[in-house]
Amino acid sequence: MILNPIVLDIETSGIDKVRCGIWQIGAVDLNTMEEFFDECKLDDEDIVSIAGNKTLYEIVGKTEEELRDKNKQSQKELLEKFFRWLEERKMKNLLCQNPQFDVGFLEIKAREYELKIPFHFRSFDLHNISQIKYHDLYGKFMIRKNEDYSGMDLTNILKFCGLEDNRTTHNALEDAKLTAECFSRLIYGKNLFPEYSKFEIPKELRK
Secondary structure, three states: OOOOOOEEEEOOOOOOOOOOEEEEEEEEOOOOOEEEEEOOOOOOOOEEEEEEOOOOHHHHOOOHHHHHOOOOOHHHHHHHHHHHHHHHOOOOOEOOOHHHHHHHHHHHHHHOOOOHHHHOOOOOEEEHHHHHHHHHHOOOOOHHHHOOOOOOOOHHHHHHOOOOOOOOOOOOOHHHHHHHHHHHHHHHHOOOOOOOOOOOOOOOOOO
């Protein structure tokens, strides 16, 4: 039986793993196709930081009041719910685009709330998988033009996989499904979700 990782994406109030908070978690079990999606309020001490040339509110389409809505569950409650879901999975490895961010956030918050971490410390990285596949095909890595670091960001991964993302705001489950679709195309050469079937798989990736 082939076991696949659990695809994970989180939405946070910024990139500082200590001072910012998690407010949304999306995940897909690639073995059963079961999905997890839920959100919570930020902790009072969590900061909201600027991301690039856009405010967080523009990126996620939420207001400050919505991110701190007192009627929503706490971050601890959200993590407890997600961790219970993870414990039921057959494979405990996570797959992310740059897992040091998503997994790192979960680990820091789990320690803060004294929660047992139910996933394995090894993670699959969509960035690395994409670069290896690119190198297999073209004999080189994708390096950002006139720079000295990888150019395989999510935009270029989607393009490499024949996909487009025309959304104006981010959503953790939608991002997790895009990551899963890319993984399926890179590893198995197959379309995974019906909503992405309109995007043709590049002939280089087909099997």
